[in-house]
Amino acid sequence: MSTVALAVTDGVSHFELAAPCEVFGVDRSDLVDPWYELAVCGPADARVGGRFRLEPDRGLDRLVHADTVIVPACADIDAEPPDELVDAVRAAHQAGARVVSLCTGAFVLAAAGLLDGRRATTHWMHAAALAARYPRVRVDADVLYVGDGNVLTSAGKAAAMDLCLHLVRLDHGSAIANAVARRLVVPPHRPGGQAQFVSTPLPDPRSHALAALFPWAMQRLDQPLTVRDLARQANMSSRNLARHFNAITGTTPLRWLHAQRIHRAQELLETTDDSVDAIAGATGMGTAASLRRHFNRTVGVPPDTYRRTFRNVPPRQAGSRNPGHG
Known part of the structure; x- marks a missing residue:
């Protein structure tokens, strides 16, 4: 313990x-x-x-x-x-x-x-x-x-x-x-490198300009999304998208996408028996070699080592009906 x-x-x-x-x-x-x-x-x-x-x-x-x-x-x-x-x-x-x-x-x-x-x-x-x-x-x-x-x-x-x-x-x-x-009903992961504060107050997460874009992108991490794709979906220019991303997340659209792909890869490595090739495809990394390179650079260990370290049975859902209860 x-x-x-x-x-x-x-x-x-x-x-x-x-x-x-x-x-x-x-x-x-x-x-x-x-x-x-x-x-x-x-x-x-x-x-x-x-x-x-x-x-x-x-x-x-x-x-x-x-x-x-x-x-x-x-x-x-x-x-x-x-x-x-x-x-x-x-x-x-x-x-x-x-x-x-x-x-x-x-x-x-x-x-x-x-x-x-x-x-x-x-x-x-x-x-x-x-x-x-x-x-x-x-x-x-x-x-x-x-x-x-x-x-x-x-x-x-x-x-x-x-x-x-x-x-x-x-x-x-x-x-x-x-x-x-x-x-605890808190965001599951805010990268340490995210800015402590922004120049303007954060809008309500249900109503800010990218509220619909985030879940849309998360559902398409297996696809080769570009800044232009994100801007088109958000119905704004690439420059305007970048400005909103910086105000809301403290980072750029591509860095945010990369972080989400790595987080998804971590979850799949922990909770599935999918091969590294399959996880690379599911996270939009393309090939196993590309996933290994980016994963090792970001997380600090190769995907196989991460899986051996954090291979857990998926969390039980008992008691999850009231997520506010610790």
Whole structure:
């Protein structure tokens, strides 16, 4: 069983504490057995958001025994993080733990020296402060989350949930991560490289200009779609399509299409016995050689290796009638 430890101190943020509790702390052994074991580690007098008193399972000294350590948002980025917390996070990393920060938790990882020379992110409002205080950190304020070795950081709020689901995806594959996302009624996958914010507010997903285009394209991933095909279907020029795509997804039409093809290939590798040739055809990659090249470049391993790692029985549908119930 993989153990996940939440490193909490006084004033920790509500949302960044709740997100990992919901993802890792709810028994989902019907999807993967055993599921994660979650422990909340911190001082006995810690409060959430300065209002609710926590009852931690263990002290911060127990972080060193966890497989994954998650540091939620700091209460005050202008104050130095507690030495006890910094020392415990550093010790956990030295012991081999995967260390993750959510939002301004990156300041704790930076204080522990874990981000020196690494690419990292935090909430865009505090990225400049992180870069100024810790000049050895390669701060990227334009992404939702980023991983550099066994150290991962995220932007704020919703991006914290994105990173938690990304951890599940790394550990158990896309099918399981998507099943958890469905139960939480959140997007199944937002790539870490997606922009933290856009220049104009996002429209309601049911009414924006590409609302009908996305499902249309998803149903035709086996076809050689081009930007011109997408623009024609959306009844707009290619330039206008690109502008809408950037505003809504933070990326280009072709990059979005490529990401969807790779995600579909991951799901098929996990849940079917289809050959790599067949999956290449089903995802519009053309040939097995093309799929292997793009898959390895994007995911980091060849399709066959991915299948052996994440070959799971399709998630059971019991209880899925109420997807809002965790």
